[in-house]
Amino acid sequence: MLPRERQQQILIWMEEEGALRVSEISKRLTVSTATVYSDIKPLVEQQLILKSLNGIYYLPKKTHVSSYVCSYCNKQSNTRLSVQLIKLNQRIEHTCCAHCGLLRYQQIGKEVSQIICYDFLKDTMISAKIATYVINSDIHLNSCQPQVITFESVKKAKQFQSGFGGSIHNFEEAIQVMLEEKNGDRCCQPKRKRIEKNKRYLHG
Known part of the structure; x- marks a missing residue:
C-alpha cells in the first residue's frame, strides 16, 4: 500500500472512530510506528x-465557527x-x-466531541483532555484569573x-479547581451574570 493510500485509510478510520492510537494504526496497516x-x-x-501524546484525533472538515468571541466571558478569543x-453538531465554540475553556466545558460537556488547546511552549494543538495545566503561576498573561496555562x-x-x-493539574482536577474558584467568587463570570450582579449591587 502506498503512503497516499494509507493516509486515505487512516482518514476513513478517524472519521468513523474519532480517535486511534498510533500502535493500533500500525497493527492494522502492518507497518512500523x-x-x-x-x-x-x-x-x-x-x-x-x-496528534497528541496518546494518539491521534479527527478534526471535522466541515465545521462552523460560531464566533471568535469567548463563549464564556465574551472577550476576543x-x-x-x-x-x-468542537461540538457534536460540528459547530466550534x-x-x-483555558480558564474559560474548562468552565465552558463543564457547562456543555455532553455536547462536545473534542476540546482543543495549545501547548504554551510550542504553540501546537493538543487535546485538552490529556493536557497538563499550571494554575496561578507568577507569569502574567492577558487571560482570565485565576490564570491557567496548558502544556502537552x-x-x-x-x-x-x-x-x-503555580500548581499542576490534569484535566479533571483543573476543572474542579476552576469550579471551586468560581464558587468562591474569585473567578471571572459570563458577561450576563456579571451585569446582573452589578445591577443588584447598584440597586442595593
Whole structure:
C-alpha cells in the first residue's frame, strides 16, 4: 500500500472512530510506528487530524465557527491562549483562555466531541483532555484569573513551574479547581451574570 493510500485509510478510520492510537494504526496497516508517524505528518500539517501524546484525533472538515468571541466571558478569543470546543453538531465554540475553556466545558460537556488547546511552549494543538495545566503561576498573561496555562506533558509543566510557580493539574482536577474558584467568587463570570450582579449591587 502506498503512503497516499494509507493516509486515505487512516482518514476513513478517524472519521468513523474519532480517535486511534498510533500502535493500533500500525497493527492494522502492518507497518512500523515510524511509518505511521511519517504518514500522519502531512495530515497533521493540513489540520485534518490532531496528534497528541496518546494518539491521534479527527478534526471535522466541515465545521462552523460560531464566533471568535469567548463563549464564556465574551472577550476576543482568537489568540494562542484560546481553546476550541468542537461540538457534536460540528459547530466550534472558542474561549479566550483555558480558564474559560474548562468552565465552558463543564457547562456543555455532553455536547462536545473534542476540546482543543495549545501547548504554551510550542504553540501546537493538543487535546485538552490529556493536557497538563499550571494554575496561578507568577507569569502574567492577558487571560482570565485565576490564570491557567496548558502544556502537552507533565515534564514541561514541571519545568515551567520550577521557574514561575503555580500548581499542576490534569484535566479533571483543573476543572474542579476552576469550579471551586468560581464558587468562591474569585473567578471571572459570563458577561450576563456579571451585569446582573452589578445591577443588584447598584440597586442595593
